[in-house]
Amino acid sequence: MAEIQNSEAPKILTMNQGIGDQSYATNSISQSKYQSGSRPLLRRAIAALCAADLPSAIAVADLGCSSGPNALFAISEIVGVIRGCCGGEAPELTVFLNDLAENDFNSVFRGLSNEKNGGSSGMDECFVAGVPGSFYGRLFASNSLHFVHSSSSLHWLSQVPEELSEKGKGIRNKGKIFISKTSPSEVIEAYYGQFKKDFSCFLKSRSKEVVCGGRMVLTFRGRRQPDPCPDETCLLWDYLGLAFQALVHEGLIEEEKVESYNTPYYEPYVEDVRREIEEEGSFKIENLEIIALAWDGVNRDGESTERSKTTQQMAKAIQAVNECMIRAHFGGDIIEPLFKRFEEIMVADTREVEHVSLVVSLLRK
Numbered sequence: 001m002a003e004i005q006n007s008e009a010p011k012i013l014t015m016n017q018g019i020g021d022q023s024y025a026t027n028s029i030s031q032s033k034y035q036s037g038s039r040p041l042l043r044r045a046i047a048a049l050c051a052a053d054l055p056s057a058i059a060v061a062d063l064g065c066s067s068g069p070n071a072l073f074a075i076s077e078i079v080g081v082i083r084g085c086c087g088g089e090a091p092e093l094t095v096f097l098n099d100l101a102e103n104d105f106n107s108v109f110r111g112l113s114n115e116k117n118g119g120s121s122g123m124d125e126c127f128v129a130g131v132p133g134s135f136y137g138r139l140f141a142s143n144s145l146h147f148v149h150s151s152s153s154l155h156w157l158s159q160v161p162e163e164l165s166e167k168g169k170g171i172r173n174k175g176k177i178f179i180s181k182t183s184p185s186e187v188i189e190a191y192y193g194q195f196k197k198d199f200s201c202f203l204k205s206r207s208k209e210v211v212c213g214g215r216m217v218l219t220f221r222g223r224r225q226p227d228p229c230p231d232e233t234c235l236l237w238d239y240l241g242l243a244f245q246a247l248v249h250e251g252l253i254e255e256e257k258v259e260s261y262n263t264p265y266y267e268p269y270v271e272d273v274r275r276e277i278e279e280e281g282s283f284k285i286e287n288l289e290i291i292a293l294a295w296d297g298v299n300r301d302g303e304s305t306e307r308s309k310t311t312q313q314m315a316k317a318i319q320a321v322n323e324c325m326i327r328a329h330f331g332g333d334i335i336e337p338l339f340k341r342f343e344e345i346m347v348a349d350t351r352e353v354e355h356v357s358l359v360v361s362l363l364r365k
Contacts, residue, residue: 013156013264015066016320017104025068025107027313027320030298030355031152035073037291038151038219038359042074043081045215045286045361049147050085052213057092058082058146063135064153065097067104072111072123074149079123093126098139101132134158136201140209147215148206152357154220157264158198161190164262175245178237178263181229188228195266199276207282207364214364216283222358223269224290232353233267236318239349243341253334261329263322270358283362291359295352311346315339 015024060078065071075095083090097108112128133139135150136158163171164187173179173187206216223233244258268276270290277285296305298313319339326335 014100014102014324015104016323017067017107019068019107022316022319022323023068024066024320025104027316028066028068028070028152029300029313030293030317031066032070032073033293033297034219034291034357035070035151037293037357038217039077041287041289041359041361042077042149042217045217046078046081046147047085048286048363049213049215050082054086054091054146057094059094059096059140059144060147061096061098061131061140061145061149063098063139063148063150064156065099065103065108066153067099067107069111070151071097071108074151076123078147078149079126095123095126095128096131096140096145097128098131098133098135100134103132105130105132135205136198138205138208142208143211145206145210145214148210149217151219152221154199154202154218155222155265155267157191157194157266158201159194160262160264161194163190163193165260172259173262174259176238176241177244177258177261178234178241178265179229180234180238180241183229191266192228192268192272194264195268195272196276199268199273200280203277203280203282207280210364212364215286216362216364217359218362219291219357219359221267222273222290222356223267224292224356226269226271228269231351232356235351235353236314237263237265239345240318240322240342242345243338246341246345247334247338250337252337253330257330261326263325267356268358273358273360277360277362282365284365285360286363287359287361289359291357293355293357295354297355308347311343314346315343318342 016022019025060075062075079093082093112123131139164173171184171186171190173183176183179188179191210216223230247253248255248258270288274285274288277283296310298317299305299310303309323335
């Protein structure tokens with residue numbers, strides 16, 4: 001198995017750092033809601049792990065931990081459930097927090113320090129380490145992990161499909177930055193092919209690292225219908241593509257520059273996920289569920305759900321996860337006008353879609 005390597009993607013696929021108004025930490029509300037929605041399945045998987053004979057020391061990894069308040073949510077939950085299940089005889093715990101090297105690990109470990117000082121989650125009794133690197137390849141020693149968690153990360157591909165990025169001969173996805181109803185079939189097939197390659201690599205890598213009887217709980221954006229281009233998947237990317245086209249018409253960016261920009265992202269169909277896991281063969285699917293957030297799920301609970309408020313928050317959320325990639329390709333001058341147009345386009349429309357994630361619980365055979 002060859003580890004997927006791409007010199008550019010890891011450098012630019014980074015969430016906005018810090019805690020400011022445009023940061024991922026401030027604008028990852030929907031990701032937090034997905035974590036809350038996956039909590040029952042997560043707890044069941046940990047309880048099942050604890051029901052087996054655990055060694056005196058176990059290792060837990062959170063892959064794609066990112067930064068901000070969500071970074072430690074799952075780990076605190078996992079540690080708390082293990083402590084609760086095992087009581088006074090809980091094993092020694094090592095926790096690995098993984099993301100790309102450019103991730104804002106400083107804020108993660110500052111948050112960890114606060115968590116340890118609080119002492120209520122049991123994190124103060126854990127050994128914690130940061131592990132930089134892409135999870136589309138090996139990260140840990142063989143048979144070293146007992147529990148793996150990942151949330152809101154696996155829908156990001158290791159790279160833009162090569163068929164779209166080959167200079168001078170790439171497939172053209174005219175006027176779009178992601179798959180859409182107007183995309184050629186070759187574009188859709190290229191994205192699906194890249195997902196299959198990446199997800200297979202992820203599973204093969206974890207199959208080497210997770211012990212027999214170990215478990216994984218993965219939450220990531222996906223589709224509940226076979227149509228590769230439903231509004232649930234493509235609407236926001238279509239809005240952003242229209243915002244890019246508006247800047248082309250205003251002369252702020254060149255059309256050729258937009259034509260060469262594609263997003264390394266894919267929401268797989270739930271049955272495709274099931275098929276890839278079964279074909280790889282190292283893990284048994286114990287549960288596979290769907291979480292659907294309402295259109296206004298980007299808002300904090302109790303906040304106004306008026307479309308203007310929702311679109312404003314949506315623009316911030318999309319900017320927080322895409323700005324680094326956009327800056328790398330277009331430069332920073334277009335960021336403010338781009339997301340202003342993006343918000344205006346959303347306000348002018350009336351369509352509303354649910355935001356769908358898949359949650360899969362796996363047992364290492």
